[in-house]
Amino acid sequence: MDGNKKQAIQEDTAARLRAAGLRPTRPRVALASLLLGRGHRHLTAETLHAEAAKAGVRVSLATVYNALHQFTEAGLLRQVVVDAARSYFDTNTGEHQHFFCEDDGRLIDIPGDAIAVSHVPAPPRGMAVRRVDVVVRIKRG
Amino acid sequence: MDGNKKQAIQEDTAARLRAAGLRPTRPRVALASLLLGRGHRHLTAETLHAEAAKAGVRVSLATVYNALHQFTEAGLLRQVVVDAARSYFDTNTGEHQHFFCEDDGRLIDIPGDAIAVSHVPAPPRGMAVRRVDVVVRIKRG
DNA sequence: TCAACAGTTTAGAATTATTCCAAAGAAGAA
């Protein structure tokens, strides 16, 4: 990737962060660029931290955790809970669901219009539905 | 609960464990009796450990973890992943789904015949669907 | 009835993911 393009992405990212009410600090812009620059992906804090390191961005793990949560809060990411051991974050915030491969922990998107959940009962009085998550657990065999 | 009834439950439980290929040791029979004796419940390792202590059963937390996993493996329990922080176990192994209240971490059953997931795509080649989990995340408001 | 083996339990250490903390550093406003 050449320098101009990289800079353009970063300016774009900075604008998105500002729009989300987040100061476009260097760590945040770097992480958000990595996250949102390429196509949709599923990643953990460790994964992102390693990716940042490989890209020459030196950020602490604490900052990665902070950023992931702030981005999620801001609607730039979606957190996916499928495995008790670790938290995944999905750069695809559109309506969709997941296959979860229990053998290797991989997540695969299921387009939102390919799957449907019907007859979700009304939640208890005073409660509102925030989201309906479907996880199709698969394994070899 | 009188002694005879308690003993009957324990013998019944021992038989279930044996049938599942698990030696009906004292800790396992005690935990399984607590778990399966009353109606369906959702609990964590800590919860069960505390409940055992209250019932006068002294088991280590490691044993509780072992038992929960073995019972799950044996189909006596079902593990529910909704919260990255802790693991829930459900004594209801029948087909059903859950509301998850994000405010207080409570789980509420949704009967299996009340909800339907349609058009689940075929899993990738060589993979088999183990289960389809639906979590309806709700919160106050 | 009992020896002997394999499977279990246990306390506590170890591990893992994540959060907390207090001090040092950077962004935005005036």
Place this chain on the structure above:
DNA sequence: TTCTTCTTTGGAATAATTCTAAACTGTTGA
């Protein structure tokens, strides 16, 4: 600039869970 506020950071702290090695118990077969 300078000030204020928000951020970052390394490292300590936490929390859930797993591991470990030694002690123990259920079961089997003599």
